[in-house]
Amino acid sequence: MPQILMPALSPTMEEGKLAKWLVKVGDKVSPGDVLAEIETDKATMEVESVDEGTVSEIMIEEGTEGVKVNTPIAMVLGEGEEPGEGNTPAAQASSSDPEGESAVPETAAVPVQPKSDAGAEAPKFVAQNDPDMPTDVEMVEMTVRQALNEAMAEEMRRDKDVFIIGEEVAQYQGAYKITQNLLQEFGPERVVDTPITEHGFAGLAVGAAFAGLKPIVEFMTWNFAMQAIDQIINSAAKQLYMSGGQVTAPMVFRGPNGAAARVAAQHSQDYSAWYSHVPGLTVIAPYSAADAKGLLKAAIRSPNPVVFLENEILYGSTGLVPKVDDYVLPIGKARVAREGKDVTIASFSMGMRYATQATEKLVAAGVDVELIDLRTLRPMDSDTVIESVKKTGRLVTVEEGWPQGGIGAELAMRVMEGAFDYLDAPVMRVTGKDVPMPYAANLEKLALPNVDEVIAAVNAVTYRS
């Protein structure tokens, strides 16, 4: 009957030393009795008996080194069992199944072949196009702030499971007034002021999303969300996968991201690359008022956790937003802000301001720039950028974040993979400088990207001087 096998005692153990036997042939053993001590490179471990029985044979002498995992080391017979009555291994101790069956048949150790090849391809995300607007649609000028506010109000009217939670979102009307008037319209149950506890209220919101609600978590700035990043990534982003598709976290984490003005290192970080790194998250970083509205509405309706990166400096900038009942934009689709044939500039969020101003000057100087606003960073619409580079042969990326592992670095790689033969010049990045944000006005200016740097990069890749 059952052999006791050399057990694996850790995720990585392959062999060990049988240091000491604490039983001898003929001993009766009960559950929990220590049978032997095993030494690995990490520790000495005890092997316990799981069931009743009598030790009938010891196969590996104590002191033996390099005993491979699953080698039979002893035989323990249950009541009424005969030696040689089957040979099914049962680790650590004998089985005393009344039916005489072992839980683990001999075929057990043979791994079952998976049905398909190991090289399954990642599915390709295909975004929809922007909705067609009627030609006579009325365009309304509004700030990004108003656009975001309208998006939330409309979605809260549409779906009672949507609520907003964060610091100063209710009575104070929002630290940056993005939630203005929401308390008055929706009441304190749906517009919830929190204590200053990002880690706790982010986790609370994720739990509420597990239970079927659709929280909008406002971080006063994304800098403070570092306290909550564990909940965003470990609890929200990974949940669907870890649960085999059962439990979802349909929610939006939003707030201003990146540098404001003169608030120094701890309040001036761009997290675009950080969150775009994480499978399971959707990451959106709009520039225009229309995109802010259409994409925030899409984010709130998304069944996935969405990181929505706004920008404090852009809150007050204005743009035209179509006046339609339900303006929802597709997630994962870049916007070609200007068509051109000489060079491609790809950017997002605040970077688009530098890129747009540079484009105006470059076009005036006779350079036909194609300007692309990524809008969504995950899933990233690199197809639009690659198609553009196939036409222009040149790419400049613009972002406020640090260069290493940045969005520009990712785009350069994707263009190399997708349009290497079309490139007429190396891709160039314009980024924030590789330093913590300084406070002094002159140093801060130097640390941020600027229009001249974008123009210089375009000149370099187009070989103009």
Next chain:
Amino acid sequence: MARKATALKATAQPNVPQFTAEQEMEAFRDMLLVRRFEEKAGQMYGMGLIGGFCHLYIGQEAVVTGITMASEKGKDAQITGYRDHGHMLVMGLDPKGVMAELTGRQGGLSKGKGGSMHMFSNEHRFYGGNGIVGAQASLGTGLAFASKYKGDNSVSITYFGDGAANQGQVYESFNMAKLWNLPVVYIIENNKYAMGTSIERAAATTDFSKRGASFDIPGEQVDGMDVRMVFDAAKRAIEWARSGKGPYILEMLTYRYRGHSMSDPAKYRTKDEVTKYRQERDPIEQVRKRLLEGGSVTEDDLKKIETDIRAVVTEAADFATNDAEPDASELWTDITIEA
């Protein structure tokens, strides 16, 4: 001192609530299922069928059993950390699905993609299975927030250990739970060791039932080795939360017999300490003794239950051993939901 107090408390409990024979049998069956299942999981880990981390619940069975008996199954939500097998079994999740998840097979509760620490069930309202110490305190508070928001009158039962009890987000959660009077019962499973660090070496104050005091959250220390005491306290706490009075803390004085995880040599405590708990305080043996002394149940009746449970565990192990690994295409599913 704390250890002594624990043992004394266990013998000096006044007015021990009595179980009916049916309740004793239910508790016996549930706890035994967890015990046998976990022993089998330990065996299968030793054989290399289960990988990674594997945290067994052996010794702590009375906690989840008594609490689940006091809860409304299918309505009240439960959430815990990574020592989660027992919670699922007692809540009624399929032992085959749990074991197959441990072996990483397609029939596992998370299709083999979660493993020991990540299993969930919307149907049974079990929200994991969470691998980051203390994260479930905030998440569980959120389950209670959703209950209040929706007005569904459910209670969130949020378990964490003595180790997690020192995490900052636990107190952020306590604060919000009391501030908004959310229906949550925090169960602190104090098994005396956070991995290898005893509570005396990790906690400035070791009476965890008082950890809500500065938020005005009531707390009780409970003999977590006696399923009747657990049940009785849980009834009280759950009723408190359901009636709108807000959160409640139950510190369960319990003990794990095995190491923190399978690879723990457990050198931080004496063999005598473990033996003492096993011999004098074992939650299953307490019930067995009472059942037999009560006279309505015979040794044979209990043997029959043991046989039935062994069959369930054998079936689970068999399924988990022979079920196919997930298809390679599963690598790319369940990352996001296509809108």
